[in-house]
Amino acid sequence: MLSGFDLFVLIFVLLIILTLFAGVKTVPQGYEWTVVRFNKYTRTLMPGLNLIVPFIDRIGSKVNMMEQVMDVPSQEVITKDNATVTVDGVAFYQVFDAARSSYEVTNLTHAILNLTTTNIRTVMGSMDLDQLLSHRDEINERLLRVVDAAAANWGVKVNRIEIKDIVPPADLVHAMARQMKAEREKRALVLEAEGHRQSEILRAEGAKQSQILEAEGRREAAFRDAEARERLAEAEAVATKMVSDAVAQGDLNALNYFIADKYVKALESIASAPNQRVLVLPVEATAILGSLAGVSELFKSAEAAKEARKPTRPTGPATSGGSSGGPMVGPIG
């Protein structure tokens, strides 16, 4: 049916097609493909359309050039102060040299993972627990420096390493919580005591201030009282002087009149006191009154008025309910 030439043509066309297949490579964005010639690396294909020499060139490995995320599985780490904590993390890395990442290291992800794991132990083992929990940035940075420098030989840039969880053992967490609580309580108590102290001081200050003020008031008052007494004494001295002057110059009868007047007024007030049942009349009153010759007229009239209402005996019981006014002293003409 088919001649030799026919078969040759068919096979030739088939081979051409296969060769085209083998020679044309379109690399997707985000990847780079290494080309090996006789199994020796020659070059790297960039994203896009590429030609390789069929029969002798082949694609070695297809390397992902995008940034990749790698979970660092949780592991137990012993800190400097002998606490065992469980730590896990995450690493972000990006291949920048496809050839080196393919041929410098056997299993790239495995290598990076182990490097990260061991360095987490190293870094965390040199810190104590409190530092570990509060210095994550520092841990991340130290890890990044070490791992990045090591991975650079493999054509990889490690962009970040983050510690995700640091889980201390349960009893330690409990102890930490207790410590925290105690700390807070202590602070509360101290604050309370401080407040108490402050308030006591303030109160004492207030009392002191008030006492000082009071004393000052008393002192001021005493000064003024003394001054008043002085003034009074001065006035009395002046008045006495005036009276004695008047007496010296005038008539003694005038003085007597005044005394009698006062005496009668006093008697009147004693008599008109409310509920007064007993009238106390000084014994010597009459004598005094009697001695006042200058006012005898006056006295007589007053006596007459009194005789009408009151007993002359000072010890006598009050028989008459004379609650009317005192002796009516007429004006002296």
Add this chain to the structure above:
Amino acid sequence: MSALSALGVWSWFILGLVLLGVEVAMPGFFMLWLGAAAIATGLITLAFGLSWQAEFIVFAVVAVVALVVWLRLAKRSTEAPADNPFLNRRAASYVGREFVLEEAIVRGSGRVRIDDSIWRLSGPDLPAGAKVRITRADGGLLHVEAAAG
């Protein structure tokens, strides 16, 4: 063969269209040339009237030629600047930018913090706080020079 001979020269055009359709459905930049070559072969056959063996050979040759021509064009198009020339080449995108050193460059190597990651530097010894300009990116290593100011 009987079906093919019944269709005659149109079988090339049909093949070409089918191959182009396959290319659209499964982009691989490959069926495209075969399809183009098939259609070209059909045209040549219409013009000259060849034996089927000759048609096959012509098909193969045209396919290779189409590929070469296409590559010429493609090369020109890939050399045209893309929207984002620094895709997957982060270090290269830092070239020309200036940074302030947080730590000194000692014996030609140091580190600088860029975009929340730490990059290794190579350059002249400079104290911390000096301004540097990135001149060249070498994988994950940035070469710097002292920047004015």
